[in-house]
Amino acid sequence: MNTFRRSKALLAAFVLLGFLLAAQVQSPRQMAAVPKEASRERVAGTIARLEEEQRSLKETIGRLREELAAQQKLGLARSESLREISSELEKQRLAAGLLPLKGQGVTVTLDDSSKAVGAGGDPASYLIHDYELRDVINLLWASGAEAVAVNDERLASGTSIYCVGSTILVNNTRLSPPYEIRAIGDAVALEDRLRNPANLAKLKSRARLYGIQFRVTSSKEVTLPAYNSGFSLRYSSPAKDGR
């Protein structure tokens, strides 16, 4: 009875010992599956490097996106103001006479007389003078003309009409008669004002007396060249900053 119990305890101890030994023998095999110290460190280093690369790539992407957005915003703003400036520039060019124009209007033709100078007469009475051109042009502007040209010279700011001897210069360019003054505007209104006896009275009487030519025709389409001289601004500056 006693012996039987003792050998039972002994048996149990042996069995447990056997299990544990078997387990102990298995453990080093599991250990072998884990990489050795050196290679484990290498792998950890690789992971750290990849993570660092990932971080820097994300930073780069963030920076690029910001830059791109800023560029697009700037580009948009620039092209918007560019559009604004170009359209404003086009308006100013139109106002300054830098664009050739067409539209309804009138043509006033002035020419020296073909009559012979009468005995004791003044030859100047038979010629068209610079001030007569100015007077007709002034009347055209006062009557609502939008643009005016004499022969091939468009009138612009700073244009002067003067004579040297018997030659008339417009934009410092010599013109020869006949002088064809063309104006774009309300053709009917312009013609009425030109024909009104109260206007250009002296010129009209000279036309009757000396045969000076003064003809007015209105038409549906008058064409004017662009002003082709420059605007020199060496002494002027804006009193206030632009815009």
Add this chain to the structure above:
Amino acid sequence: MASKERFSSSVVLTLVCFALGIVLVVQFRTQGKIATDVSAQSSTDQALIISSLVESNASLRKEANRLAGELAGQGPIPKAGSMEAMVEELNKLRIVNGLLEVMGPGIEVRIDGSITALDLQDLVNEVWNAGAEAVAVNHQRVVGRSAVVEGENAIYLDGTRLGSLYIINAIGHPEALEKALSRPGGLIALLRYTYSGASIAVTRLERISMPVYRGRYEFRYAQAMK
């Protein structure tokens, strides 16, 4: 015999228990070691981490390259310089058109007395001809399309009545302007002769400022040809 047998089996039991104790300790240690080393990263896990990082970095690099390309290929952004040139041209034309207040050196022609619209017209023409860059009459800007008209007992400049004191200002080279106007046989001499009762003076000024043209540039009948 019985006691000897009991003694020997006790010894065996003791030895077995001793061995059992050692094996248990060793086994616990080994298990502990395995647990910490393998921890989160079994070699398979590490391989997964690496491969996902490599994959993610490749796609991040691709995105970064795409963005850099887009940035480089950003359409032609108008250069600030070309815009400055345009603004300069714009301001120049605004001065020419009388749409900007302007200042500069020049001259003043002061006529105290009545003259005709034609003479004032001629005087303005003469000032332009002398090289004026900007002109004003009685502080009213004169432009290419300005008209001087004889009205009832007064001269009208672009529809505004002028009194009988005429102050014509011109911006430009003061000396050149003055010389051109005051030359013997010139317009000022002619006006002084014609209006002997009027006082006519030409003065150089270091600084003149002029307001903007009051009229408007309207084009209802004219069309640009292109």
